[in-house]
Amino acid sequence: MMTMPMPSIDSVKVAVRVRPFSQREKNSRSKCVISMLSKTTTTIQDPKNPEHVKTFTFDLAYWSHSGFQKDKDGVLISADPSSNFAGQRDVFHDLGRGILDNAWQGYNATLLAYGQTGSGKSYSMIGFGANKGIIPNVCEELFQAIKNRERNQEYQVTFSMLEIYNEQVRDLLSRTKKLGGLKVREDQQLGFYVDGLTSVPCENYAQIEKLMEQGTKIRTTASTNMNASSSRSHMVVTIQFKQVFLDRHLTKQSSINLVDLAGSERQKSSGSEGDRLREGSRVNLSLTTLGNVISALADAAMGKKVLHIPYRDSILTKLLQSALGGNSRTTLIAAISPADICYEETLSTLRYAERAKKIWNKAVVNTWKLKEPRAENNKLQMMKTFPHLLNINEDPQLTGVLKYFIRAGSCDAGKAASNAITLQGLGILDKHASFTNMDGKVTVTPHSKCNVVVNGVPITMKTKLQHLVWIWSKAKFINRKFLMEELYQHFLDGGDSHEAQEVDPFWDPVEVVHLGSAHIWLQSLAYCMKFEEQVEFLNCDGLEEAMLHIHITSCSPTGQVHGEEDVVIDPLELLGKRIDFQIHIVQCLGIKWLKEDAKRGIQIGYRIYDLPNTLYTKPVWKIVNPQIEETVQFAALNVSQEFLNYLQTNALIVDLWGLQEGCAELRYSSQDFMVTGEGHIMVDTRKTATGMGTDQTTSNQISELYLKLLKLEQETELLRNINRALREENLFLKESLEKIGSVQEAHKPSSTLKIIEMAAQLPSAKEINQMCAQRASYDGELAKALKVYYQSMNMARGQFLRLRHYKPPVFDIIAYPEQIKAR
Template identity: 65%
Template structure:
C-alpha cells in the first residue's frame, strides 16, 4: 500500500510535474444552451475540436486522461460508478488510486508532495479534490488512507506525527480557516532562509485520527462560508490550500523523515465576457486572474528553463499564491496537477486555455529530496556532547579549586543539554494535549447542535458552490426570530466555527 523503506542517499530526484486532465459531464447551464461535446479522449491523449471550424482539432498528451463525461450510473449509496464493464467512465475511486495514492507513497518515502487542481470556474476542480456527498474526492480519501496506513504500521520503534492546516487566499489576502480569533485576510506571508515562504501565525493542529481531520475540514468550510457571505465571494473565487505535515520517527536509528503534503483547490479562471462579472465580482475576478496569470508566468518560465533556455527571473514574488507554491513548482516537491475541463462547445476557449496551461506545466522539472529533520540531528549531537562531558567528569580528580570549578561548569552544560533534549521531546506532547482540549470542546458543540437539529426547525444557507451550502444554520426557537419587529429584519445563520 505504501513504501516505508528508508533510502540512504539523499540525492535530488529530478521529476517532471505529473499532469492529468479530467472532463466532466454537461452542467445544467450547458444542457439548457443545447451544447455539443468538443472533447474526445484516447489513451492518454485529449483532443479538442473547434466548434466554429470542425476540421480544426488540437491534441494534447498528458500522463493521464480521465473520461468522466458519460458512461456512469448512480448506485444505491448515491455514488457515481461506471455503468458497465465496458464503460470507460473514470470515477472518484480510480482518480484517487492513480493520483492520490501516489501522494501518500511519496510522503511515506519522505518527499514533499503537492496535488493541485486547475481549470475554469465550474469545471469540476472541487469535485475532484473535495467531492460531493458519497462521491468523496482526493483530499478526504488521502487523509483517511494516511491514518489507515499509520495504524497498520505502528510498532515500538516508530512514531508518527501528523499536523493539519487549512487556509484560503482571497483578493491576495490569506485567511486561516481553522482559527476563530483571526480576522479574514489578517495573516502575512514571510520568507525564511531555511523554510522558504511560509504563513506567519497559521494554526497547525496536531491530529491523531482521520475523524479529527474530517471535523477540521468541516470547520474550515463553515469559516469559508461565513467569509464568502461577508466578502461577496464564493469558493470558486478563492484558492484553498490544505497542508498535512507528516513526520516519521525511527527510534532505533535516531532518524526522522518528514514531508509536507499540499492539496490545492485553485480558484476558477474565467473570462469577464463569458461570466458577465461586474462591480465587486469583476474586481475579485481581476485578482483571481492576476494570481493565476502570475502562476502561468511562473510555469512558463520554469518550462523554458527545463528546456535549457536562459531564464533570468522567475516571478514567484508577484503573488501570494506563487510564493506559497514555490516549492511545489520547480522546487523540493513531487507535484501532480489535475486540469479540470468542460466538454461543452460554449466553453471552447476556456478549455483550450486550460489544456495549454497544463501542457506548459508538464515541462517543469522538480528536484525533490528525502527530508530528514535537523531536530533529530541536533538531539543526536546533544546526546553525543553529553557523553563527552560525562567522560570528562569521570576523568577529573576529587579535590582542588580548579577541579571543583570545572566540575561545576561541566554539570551546568550537562543540565542545559538535558533540558534542551527534554524540551524537543515534549513539544509534540504539549501540542497534542492542547489539541485534545479543543477536540473535547468541539465535540460538545457538535453534540449540542445535533440535539437541537432533532428538537427545533432550522434554516440552512444556500451558496453558489454546493460544497458550501447547508453548513450554516439558524434554529427557530421560541422568541428567537424577530423578523418584522427589529429595525433590521436580517436573520444571521451561524454554525460551528462561525
C-alpha cells in the same frame, strides 16, 4: 543531522479530467467538443471550424463525461464494462496513491487542481456526498496504513487548512477572522510560510474529516453564471507527515500540499458584476502570476535564458515556490468542460497544462539522522550528572551559552589559560577561585582578595555549593518570614523544633507551572447555540503551547442538548428565565510541556462568571494528546441583565497547568459551589440586600428602554438604507442629465425626424422635473424622519441614564420597613 541524498529530477505529472454537462450547458443545448481516444491523449475540436482539431498528450486523461451510473450507495461507477468512465476511486488510484507513495519515501508532494469556474476542480479534490475526492481519500488511506505500522516506528500527522482570498491568507481552522489576513514570511531554511497558521495534530481520519468539514463551511464561495457555488478562493490543505525509525535512528518528514485553485473565468461568460467582478479580476491576476511562473520555468527547462521567475508577485506563487521547480514531486490535474460554449476557456486550460508539463523539479528525500539528538541528550544527561557553571551576559540570548563542567578532583578558575576553567571579564584575576568535586559534593574557595558571590552573598572561605538553590521573591520571603518567627518562638517556649514537612517554612515544594491560557468567547450561549472549537493555549510569550478541543452547548435541566429549533433570536428573551449549559472539555493536543519530558502531567482549570473558585479537570500524566472527556453542567435559575452582558462581551479563560513529580495536584471542593436539585452548579447567584423591589422595577424599566433603543437602532438602519437608495437614484439622474447634454452636443439634428426620434428616446423635461421633485420630497421625508429619530433617541437616553443612577430615598427605607420586607 539532515542527510543530503542525490535529488530526484522529475517533470510535473499532468492529468486532464472532463466532466459531464452542467445544467447551464444542457439548457444551452451544448455539444461535446472533447474526445479522449486513449488514456493519455485529449482532443479538442473548434466548434466554429470543425476541421480544426488540436490534440494534447499528457500523463493521464480521465473521461468522466458519460457512461456512468449510480450504485446503491450513490457512488458513480461505469455503466458497463466497455465504458471508459473514470470515477473518483480511479483518479485517486492513479494520483492519490502516487502522492502517498512519495510521502512514505520522504518526498514533499503537491497536487494542484486547475481549471475554469465550474469545471469540477473542487469535486475532484474534495468530492461530494458518497463520491469522496482526492483529499479525504489520501487522509483516510494514510491513517489506514499507519494502523499497520511496525512496533519500532512512530508516526506524527498534523493538519492545516488555509484559503487565499483577494490576496489575503485566512486560517480555515480558526473561526476568528484576523483583519488583513495572516502574514506570509520568509525563512532561510523553510522558505515562504504562513505566520500564525493553526496546525492541528491528528490521531485518526475522523479528526481530519471534522476539520475539513469546518474549513469547507468557512471557505468563501459565491454564485456566478458558470457555477451556483463557485469557489472564490485558493484553498491549500497541508499534511505534515513524520516517520521516526527507532531501530535505524532515522527520521523522515514529508509535506503533502493539496491545492484547490480558484476558478479562472471570463467576465462575459461568468456574468460577474460588482464585487464578483473585482474579486474575479484578483483571482485571474493571481492565476496569471502562476501562469507567468510556469512559463518562466518551462522556458528554463527548454534551455532558454530566463532572467527572473516572479514567485514574489503573488501570495499563491510564494507558497507554491517549492512545488514549482523546487523540492517537491508535483502533480497537476486540469479540469475541463466538454461544452462548445466553453471552447476558449478549455483550450486555455489545456495550453496551461501543456506548459506545466515542461517544468522539472528536484525532489530530495527529507531525512534526519538521530545521532545529533542523541549526542544532545547525552550532553543534557551529563549536565544533570556533572556539576557545571553557566555564563551570565547582559544580552539574554548569550546567557547560558558557555558551560564549564566541574570534574572530579580539584580545578582552578580564572583568566589565565592554564586554568581548567578559563573565565573572561572585568574583575577576574588569573587565579580567581578553586573548585573541588569529591564524592558528589562541590565546594568553592576564593583566592585572596577575589570577589566571589554565592546566591547573592559574598564569601571569603571554602563554601559548599548545592544544586537548585534559588532566590525567593520578596512576597514569598515575607510570607515565610512570619512562619520562621512562629517556629523560632515555639522553640524558645520549649517546643519541638522539628516540624512536619508541610508546615516547615524552609521546605520549598515543587509547584505546578502555568503553561498558557485559551480564550473562548461565550456569545453563542446568549443565543442558545452550540459551540465547538479547537483553540490555542498561548504561553506568556504569545506562542502556542497546545491545542484545546472544547464544546459549549445549551441544554435542558436534564442535560439534553438543544437543537436548532431552540436557538434564541434576541438574548433579552432569556431575562428572568432559567438556562442550562454544559462545558465539555474533549481533548488537549500537542502539549509541548509533555513533549519535553514524558514523565510530566497536565491539568486544565476554568472559572465562569461569579463562581467563587476554579474548576479543575482530573490530572493526566505521560500522554502528549490526552483525552480529557469531562463535562460540567451549569444552571442560571433567574438570568440577569448582567449575566447576559457577560455572555455577549466576555470570554471564558481556560488555563493549562503543568504537573511535575513531587508537586501537589490542583483540586476543588464541590461544597464551595451552590447546586440545583439536579446537582448542577449554579451561576448568576448574586442578590441585592436592600431595595430589591425598587431595583426590580428599575431593572424592568431599563429592559424596556433597552428594547426601545434596539428598535430605534433598527429604524436608523432602515433610514440609512433609504438614504443610500436615494443617493444612488440621485447619481443616476445626474448621469442621465449629463448623457442628454453630451448626446445633444455630439449629434446635431439633420432632419426633423431624427430630432423627434432622439427626443423620444430621452426623458422629457416634465419627467425630469417630476423626478427631481420626487427626489426633493424624499430628501424632505428623510430629514423629518431623522429629526424625529434623534428626538426620540435623546429622550430614551435621558430616561435610561436617570434610571441607571436612581437610588431609593433613605427616609423611604426607614419609614416603611414592613413594605420593604413585603417586597
